Amino acid sequence: MSLPLSYKLILMAKAKTKKIVVEETSTEEKIKEAAKKLFTRKGFAATRTRDIAEEAGINLALLNYYFRSKQKLFDIIMLENFKQFIQGITVKVYDETATIEEKIEKIATAYIDFLTLHPDLPLFILNELRGNPSDIAEKINEEVAPMRLHLMKQLQNASNAGKIPAIDPFHFVANVIGLTVFPFVAKPILQRVTSVGDDRFQTLMQERKKLVPLWIKAMLAVK
Amino acid sequence: MSLPLSYKLILMAKAKTKKIVVEETSTEEKIKEAAKKLFTRKGFAATRTRDIAEEAGINLALLNYYFRSKQKLFDIIMLENFKQFIQGITVKVYDETATIEEKIEKIATAYIDFLTLHPDLPLFILNELRGNPSDIAEKINEEVAPMRLHLMKQLQNASNAGKIPAIDPFHFVANVIGLTVFPFVAKPILQRVTSVGDDRFQTLMQERKKLVPLWIKAMLAVK
DNA sequence: GTCTATATTCTGATAGAC
């Protein structure tokens, strides 16, 4: 039974305080795992609580016993997913010792590795973020705000120092994230259009870890 | 009451055979318009037939009278949306007189204009395409197959002639479409991260009509 | 073709036994 690392760590931490051996996954965790799997794959509206219960190997009533409602369970998963999604990028952005170009390489590599493991995540986030305007938007803002300031400042500094030409931060972010994330978001349609199978897709994504930074560098030299 | 151009043309064609004056939108068209609006914005599962009926200004029973079921109505909208989405690109790709670089510019411009008018379309397609594996996949293949051959051939020729370096068609397509479409797909999150309002977003998208072709050209020179 | 009223199915949530 494979678990997200974060869960395992929590379990181990709990276990440490009582026993030495890591115990079986708790019912609550099993439900969360099942919910994350289905919500992430099919979205809120298309996922039925019955399916989550079945996937978790427990009864429907138990789901409500632990989480009170479908919406509350979803909110938890949504927030976890979003944090997980930007967590990969956060550490890299804050690295004071890295230049912009080094950061791009680290971010692209980390993200492609991450998305290879969680290919459904970005589409889920883009999707569920569109319907809920101000619901969880605030929490997201809190997570993102300091990162924005940091990145803007570094871009401005690099531009002032003449290291890179002035580029609008929006274009910069859209391009880095777009080149990295889009192939995963559009995977089904891209594979169809280009006749690329699953194995070849994986290989191409590995290639992009090297290519995206080179491409971005070349783009920064434009105009 | 603003109608999609295609509808207007159909109506005008019909009208030509009988009367001179273009008549009011038919009930069937009104339902389809309402369905397209809601399905595209919220997806299949989150859209209720009641809402479609209300949006169309008719009764719920009438929806089933015309389309028999929610699923059948959705399938029609889905196919129309998809055709509309790739239709913009199709003409440009087949233009025998244009070089690869000219095509990129035409495609980027046409797509950004199109997406400005229909910002919800790409996310809708990416989304609903993920759940339905082989359902409408075949019809999509039929639409896309000849375009794939044409594009691959031109890329190969340009590469052989030494005009551009060899690049995997997958990377090429992913990059062009990614740089063009991704900002619209990720609009809410990108706006949040970069503190960009709606007006500024529109301006930036207009900028990209010029920038994307330049960027792609610069990327093609890499390595 | 269009409506009102109703049937039918689905789904989230709860009551209550164990």
Place this chain on the structure above:
DNA sequence: GTCTATCAGAATATAGAC
């Protein structure tokens, strides 16, 4: 904590009058 059984409401679809 976990289960079975069931309720209440929602959502799709149909019957039948006009």
